Amino acid sequence: MAVTEDPGKPRNLAERVQRLQDRVYSAIFHNYVWQSIFRSGYPNTPRNQMLVVATNIFLHLHPTRIHRTHVKITHTYCLGGLTFFMFLILTVTGVLLMFYYVPSVDSAYQDIAALETNVKFGLLMRNMHRWTAHAMVILVFLHMMRVFYTGAYKPPREFNWVVGVILLVLTLVLSFTGYLLPWDQLALWAVTVGHGIGGSAPFFGDETQLIVFGGFEVGPSTLIRFYTLHVIALPIIAAVFMSVHFWRIRRDGGMARPL
Amino acid sequence: MAVETRAAAQPAAKARPRPKRQREEEVLVWPDLVFVEFIAAVVFTITFLMLSVFINAPLLNRANPELTPNPSKAPWYFLNLQELLLHMDKAWAGVLLPTIALGFFASIPYVDRSRAGQGVWFGSKHAVRLTLVSAAYSVIIVGALVSFDAGERTYAERLTRWIPSCNAEAQHQGTPCLQDAEGEEHTGLLSTKDISKRLEFSVPWPNFLGVDDSNLDWPRDLDRIPVPFNNICGNVGSFHLWCDMNLNIPSIMAEQVIPLSTVAGFAVAIIYVLFRVGWLRTKRDLFIVMFTAVLVAYLALSMVGSFFRGEGQNLIWPWEIKVDEG
Numbered sequence: 255m256a257v258t259e260d261p262g263k264p265r266n267l268a269e270r271v272q273r274l275q276d277r278v279y280s281a282i283f284h285n286y287v288w289q290s291i292f293r294s295g296y297p298n299t300p301r302n303q304m305l306v307v308a309t310n311i312f313l314h315l316h317p318t319r320i321h322r323t324h325v326k327i328t329h330t331y332c333l334g335g336l337t338f339f340m341f342l343i344l345t346v347t348g349v350l351l352m353f354y355y356v357p358s359v360d361s362a363y364q365d366i367a368a369l370e371t372n373v374k375f376g377l378l379m380r381n382m383h384r385w386t387a388h389a390m391v392i393l394v395f396l397h398m399m400r401v402f403y404t405g406a407y408k409p410p411r412e413f414n415w416v417v418g419v420i421l422l423v424l425t426l427v428l429s430f431t432g433y434l435l436p437w438d439q440l441a442l443w444a445v446t447v448g449h450g451i452g453g454s455a456p457f458f459g460d461e462t463q464l465i466v467f468g469g470f471e472v473g474p475s476t477l478i479r480f481y482t483l484h485v486i487a488l489p490i491i492a493a494v495f496m497s498v499h500f501w502r503i504r505r506d507g508g509m510a511r512p513l
Numbered sequence: 514m515a516v517e518t519r520a521a522a523q524p525a526a527k528a529r530p531r532p533k534r535q536r537e538e539e540v541l542v543w544p545d546l547v548f549v550e551f552i553a554a555v556v557f558t559i560t561f562l563m564l565s566v567f568i569n570a571p572l573l574n575r576a577n578p579e580l581t582p583n584p585s586k587a588p589w590y591f592l593n594l595q596e597l598l599l600h601m602d603k604a605w606a607g608v609l610l611p612t613i614a615l616g617f618f619a620s621i622p623y624v625d626r627s628r629a630g631q632g633v634w635f636g637s638k639h640a641v642r643l644t645l646v647s648a649a650y651s652v653i654i655v656g657a658l659v660s661f662d663a664g665e666r667t668y669a670e671r672l673t674r675w676i677p678s679c680n681a682e683a684q685h686q687g688t689p690c691l692q693d694a695e696g697e698e699h700t701g702l703l704s705t706k707d708i709s710k711r712l713e714f715s716v717p718w719p720n721f722l723g724v725d726d727s728n729l730d731w732p733r734d735l736d737r738i739p740v741p742f743n744n745i746c747g748n749v750g751s752f753h754l755w756c757d758m759n760l761n762i763p764s765i766m767a768e769q770v771i772p773l774s775t776v777a778g779f780a781v782a783i784i785y786v787l788f789r790v791g792w793l794r795t796k797r798d799l800f801i802v803m804f805t806a807v808l809v810a811y812l813a814l815s816m817v818g819s820f821f822r823g824e825g826q827n828l829i830w831p832w833e834i835k836v837d838e839g
Contacts, residue, residue, distance in 0.1 A: 297543050297544075300541060303541045303542075303543040303544065304541065304543075306543055307542050307543050307547075313542075313543070313547065316542040316546060316547070317542060318541065318542055319539040319540065319541055319542060320539060320540060320541075320542050320545070320546055321538055321539055321540075322538055322539065322540045322545075324546070325540060325545045325546050325549060327549065328634075332549065332550065332553040335550055335553065336553060336554075336557060339553070339554050339557060340557075343558070343561070359576075363575040363576065366572060367572065370569075370572065377569065378562075378565050378566065380570055381564070381565030381566075381568065381569055381570050382561055382562065382565045383570075384570035385561055385564050385565055385568070385570070386561050389557075389561065391590050395808070398618075399808065402621075402804055403634055403635055403640070403644070403801075404631070404632060404633060404634050404636070405629075405630045405631035405632065405633070405636050405797070406631060406632065407621060407622040408622060408625070408626075408627065408628050408630075408631045409622070409626055409628055411622070412622035412623060415619070415621065415622050416619045416622075419615060419618050419619045422615075422618075423615065426590055426591075429588065429590070430588060430591065433588050436572055437575065437576045438571075438572050438573040438574060438575060438576055439573040439574050439575075439576055439577065439580070439582055440571055440572075440573045441576060442576035442577075442578065443581065443582050443585035443586075444585070444586060444587050444588055446585065447585060447586065447587040447591070447595055448587055448591060450598075450603070450607075451587075451591070451594055451595070451598070451603070451606075451607035451608070452607070452608075454598075454603035454604045454606075454607040454608060455604065455607070455608040456604045456608065456609070459604075471578070472578075473578070509632070510631045510632040511631070511632040512631065512632045512633050512636070513628055513629070513631070513632075
């Protein structure tokens with residue numbers, strides 16, 4: 255808190271330290287630059303705590319107040335939020351992996367092998383990317399189960415449930431397109447299985463293989479297509495649907511509550 | 514912000530008045546929710562950092578289109594589709610059934626429109642037992658069906674091994690027999706698909722509709738049944754219409770009718786039983802059973818694909834799995 259009235263001389267050392275703390279605090283949180291970034295004061299009063307949520311672009315996904323049952327962990331187990339958090343980790347680690355990876359059949363495998371041995375924390379980043387990708391798929395399913403078994407898809411949240419189903423598909427496709435990129439035996443043959451499944455679509459089998467996989471077998475054109483889908487097209491589409499998903503939670507009246 | 518939130522929730526209040534939302538019931542998002550989110554994020558970050566330090570992502574040999582690993586498997590979340598491919602027509606397994614499942618998921622809130630029971634876990638009277646029963650049922654049925662179909666160690670094979678081989682000299686026309694590949698040991702039906710591919714039998718039949726020897730031979734006489742207006746050739750865009758369209762009845766039976774009606778039959782059976790027992794009363798209850806069964810079957814089929822399929826996609830125990838890298 256800023257000290258407004260003249261407090262007189264400090265009486266002892268403790269008071270001296272307290273004064274010093276206040277001045278440092280004031281210098282950090284009440285200076286011109288800080289207040290140009292954060293319009294509200296430090297969130298240590300109810301008013302500022304509401305303002306900080308309402309005036310911050312990242313925090314204003316939330317309402318400023320929330321029913322107390324909704325902050326119980328067992329109400330949602332944070333599953334939707336954690337799915338989104340996995341997406342963020344995947345974006346960060348994915349960008350770092352992109353620095354070292356060239357999506358061509360000639361170099362893809364060597365790039366990954368070199369990433370694991372020659373790049374500082376390269377192996378760690380690849381491991382993080384892989385395990386969080388699996389976690390994201392699992393969390394999406396768990397989140398879907400949570401929403402279903404708590405009846406949270408019911409009116410007025412019907413459409414947001416449909417957006418969620420679309421996000422489930424996008425997550426699976428994102429994971430699947432990433433699966434090919436290391437261009438090892440695991441990747442090639444797993445995607446070959448998927449290629450066969452895509453080709454079995456009635457009426458559109460050949461078209462699916464040509465358009466999505468870029469040919470009648472998994473090869474260089476599949477790699478570049480999957481790479482482009484994986485690093486730019488699908489993340490953008492997923493981000494759009496996620497925005498709708500989060501926005502609709504607020505618009506549809508927050509989290510589902512008993513009538 | 515909070516004002517808007519309540520305004521959006523108003524229609525719900527109209528349907529059935531609920532006790533007024535009180536300010537005392539509410540907490541501030543900062544710190545109560547933001548703190549929980551932050552801790553969850555930190556815990557997950559640390560967990561995955563640790564996991565990534567100790568367990569490396571797999572990297573096999575460089576991709577080689579000449580060397581097919583045996584078995585080659587899809588990622589785990591698509592292994593269930595790969596498993597279904599062994600049991601039925603590939604279009605159904607790979608595309609139609611998943612599409613139907615997703616369409617079913619998406620349509621749930623448009624059919625179950627009641628607002629009752631939202632916001633609480635298992636909010637109807639029998640929800641928990643419906644979930645448990647349909648999950649257990651789904652596991653048992655998937656396990657039983659898989660142990661019957663697709664592989665050399667299935668019950669179907671054991672139960673049909675008595676059917677003689679068609680290659681034997683003493684084979685008379687009319688008795689059922691199984692075609693065996695040249696030089697292979699005699700086996701029973703390895704999968705439902707064998708019903709159209711290897712099983713042969715004939716029944717007396719009047720001489721018309723292409724039958725000329727007083728016997729209807731399975732599958733020979735039935736595998737090229739022309740559709741009506743066959744051979745009116747034409748093109749619409751890149752699609753060739755109605756040219757040489759023949760139905761392969763044995764294949765349709767073995768790869769579509771039998772597997773799909775089996776699955777549908779088991780689904781209808783559990784729903785009927787739960788309805789008669791009195792646990793299944795509302796659309797919500799029906800969807801709990803269907804959703805649980807579909808999701809558990811998805812998971813169970815993935816497990817079968819991961820742990821019980823070895824070389825040649827044969828049914829084996831998890832500890833026997835060996836991958837031939839090609």
